[in-house]
Amino acid sequence: MLIIYLLTALIYAITGLTLYQKLIKQQPINKTAVILVLLLGAGLHGLLLYPQVITLYGLNFNIFNSISLISLFFLVFFVLFSLYRPILSLGILATPTALIGLSMGYFGRASYEPLTHLSPLLQIHILLSFSAYCVLLMATVQAVILRLQIRELKHKTIHRFWVSKLPSLQSMESLLFDMILVGFVILSIALGLGVVATYNIMAQHIAHKLFFSLLSWLVFGIFIVGHYRQGWRGKRAANFTIYGFILLAIGFVGSKAVLTLLT
Numbered sequence: 293m294l295i296i297y298l299l300t301a302l303i304y305a306i307t308g309l310t311l312y313q314k315l316i317k318q319q320p321i322n323k324t325a326v327i328l329v330l331l332l333g334a335g336l337h338g339l340l341l342y343p344q345v346i347t348l349y350g351l352n353f354n355i356f357n358s359i360s361l362i363s364l365f366f367l368v369f370f371v372l373f374s375l376y377r378p379i380l381s382l383g384i385l386a387t388p389t390a391l392i393g394l395s396m397g398y399f400g401r402a403s404y405e406p407l408t409h410l411s412p413l414l415q416i417h418i419l420l421s422f423s424a425y426c427v428l429l430m431a432t433v434q435a436v437i438l439r440l441q442i443r444e445l446k447h448k449t450i451h452r453f454w455v456s457k458l459p460s461l462q463s464m465e466s467l468l469f470d471m472i473l474v475g476f477v478i479l480s481i482a483l484g485l486g487v488v489a490t491y492n493i494m495a496q497h498i499a500h501k502l503f504f505s506l507l508s509w510l511v512f513g514i515f516i517v518g519h520y521r522q523g524w525r526g527k528r529a530a531n532f533t534i535y536g537f538i539l540l541a542i543g544f545v546g547s548k549a550v551l552t553l554l555t
Contacts, residue, residue, distance in 0.1 A: 356400025363393020
């Protein structure tokens with residue numbers, strides 16, 4: 293396992309540094325090579341994480357495994373989006389995120405408290421929830437960068453890194469809409485499966501999680517309708533994304549805190 297960790301960390305570090313140097317020197321990036329190397333890294337990352345999450349007695353989603361899994365999803369979705377969008381330069385954010393998550397998952401130690409007796413539907417719900425959280429987290433990061441780009445372009449400070457080196461404003465906006473739409477679809481399926489698989493919401497103390505998740509779903513849904521009907525974009529798109537993710541994060545993070553206080 294140590295060899296797999298070191299190899300994966302090396303792949304992430306070298307790829308990130310290479311992308312950074314290419315951007316600074318304004319040299320072309322070999323898209324195929326970067327994607328193939330990152331897919332190899334993601335495969336090794338998954339191989340390292342699998343036995344930590346999928347255990348004999350149930351799913352083990354401790355804090356370190358969760359961070360590692362989210363960082364893996366972050367990288368995988370970045371690769372998928374980069375297949376059809378000119379966003380390889382954003383790898384300077386995706387690779388260090390994956391490296392940090394990988395390291396925390398490998399070195400972090402937490403008590404073993406597996407989720408036992410989960411139905412297949414509930415397990416799928418959990419994994420889809422992680423996926424939706426990850427995509428919408430990526431969208432939030434994208435929204436923050438987009439706001440910086442808009443502000444700097446208005447002030448004509450085009451020499452700033454996130455204006456001159458990162459993808460164009462149009463590409464960043466298009467990517468943001470893609471992320472929101474994908475995250476919204478995954479979140480919709482996850483919420484639907486969660487409601488079906490959870491028979492007694494109040495008794496399991498997850499009503500607050502469902503409430504904030506539904507609020508987040510509503511915010512993203514309103515924005516999607518507004519985007520396609522009213523052409524909402526730019527700063528408004530970024531704000532909707534940030535507010536929607538804050539609600540989702542309260543549902544995810546707050547639920548654990550509430551359960552800790554109640555038990």
